């Protein structure tokens with residue numbers, strides 16, 4: 001087993017030669033070995049060959065670049081799958097210029113090729129890096145990716161079309177044809193579409209299965225139909241696959257083209273059949289329901305660990321939360337709030353946009369601030385919410401702190417220093433923050449939707465409410481605040497929250513089963 005892992009690691013070393021000949025190295029090695037060790041080596045080769053090849057296609061991944069939960073899932077799920085020893089997992093993302101320099105400097109340049117996209121012929125450099133058993137590839141093209149941030153440009157459609165086409169074009173160069181190409185969100189949708197409308201007719205690509213995961217159905221990649229051939233390089237005969245409501249809809253195209261598609265929680269898989277949640281795609285979801293699965297995300301439970309997290313003011317354990325008081329006091333000091341140990345801190349760490357439930361919060365927060373509570377907000381988003389919370393923090397400076405910024409260090413200080421974590425989303429495909437809060441013994445209050453419903457059970461590890469109603473939410477917050485006063489019971493609740501298993505161990509098994517099912 002140890003030998004098997006070692007030899008596989010060797011074959012995936014990011015040098016051009018080894019990357020080009022994945023299966024060659026162990027064979028050459030065995031030929032040189034004396035006969036006595038031959039059977040062992042043969043076994044090793046078989047083991048390595050048994051590994052199913054999985055290629056994640058996504059726009060972002062931790063630890064390199066992250067704008068949200070998608071990146072965390074790509075980084076941590078790929079690592080968890082590789083750790084099972086059953087998969088050769090590789091990930092491909094664009095080489096955005098914002099990728100952290102500490103990593104960028106270590107990337108290996110593998111080579112370059114040119115990618116056709118309709119009348120364009122674009123440079124595509126390939127870099128690689130290995131981490132925790134996963135090989136990452138980065139697609140380089142400065143015209144498309146040397147810009148601040150990841151998204152929001154007028155030519156995003158073209159940028160991700162180039163990226164998706166490149167994913168298929170680099171396969172012969174790497175001599176890596178995955179068993180499952182696992183595409184995430186609309187930015188990678190075209191990889192599944194190109195596979196089924198073009199590449200699968202070539203022998204090397206014919207057995208690749210496509211899995212498409214929806215992390216958020218709100219963002220579908222919608223473009224004018226005029227761009228079908230000229231920009232997306234899709235023949236008119238395939239228009240019917242991507243056309244939806246007189247536009248190109250890339251998410252719809254991927255759902256039609258893939259063998260299977262999934263959502264990031266079981267509940268969300270049910271919800272998106274309903275127009276309330278589907279942003280117009282519900283007829284397509286219902287039509288393709290037979291190939292839909294919902295698998296709840298996990299989190300990186302080593303990265304989010306109250307015993308080890310170096311960002312915290314003091315560490316503690318689920319068995320002994322006494323240092324949480326230190327975290328709370330220091331947080332209050334840092335944010336300029338009165339250092340009251342008995343006043344519960346209610347935290348909200350979120351993108352400040354409407355579907356995160358902020359309409360509910362803005363409606364009743366002034367009522368809540370009349371109670372003996374402190375409220376801490378962290379996040380950026382719509383100017384109207386940023387302004388609202390900023391103003392409120394000014395008026396209630398002894399009870400509220402609004403931090404209009406994206407700050408990972410402060411986030412962890414809040415997760416650990418707060419008592420209650422509020423996440424009242426209108427819809428939530430999965431949500432990671434409620435799980436992270438639990439890991440720090442901070443009790444979540446969530447609305448029963450999507451992954452919030454699947455991960456938080458009332459009184460077991462948090463509080464929930466079902467209607468999208470501000471006063472229902474306020475009622476439950478007050479219930480939690482009053483329960484907080486009962487120290488013994490609250491400590492038990494904190495313990496149950498902190499010890500809920502949100503690791504990838506269950507969900508990675510579900511993906512494993514899904515991949516094997518697809519490969520039958």
Ligand code: GLC
Nearest residue numbers: 069070215264429430431432
């Ligand atoms: C998206 C969803 C979020 C989910 C994340 C990772 O950001 O909005 O609910 O947790 O993707 O799958």
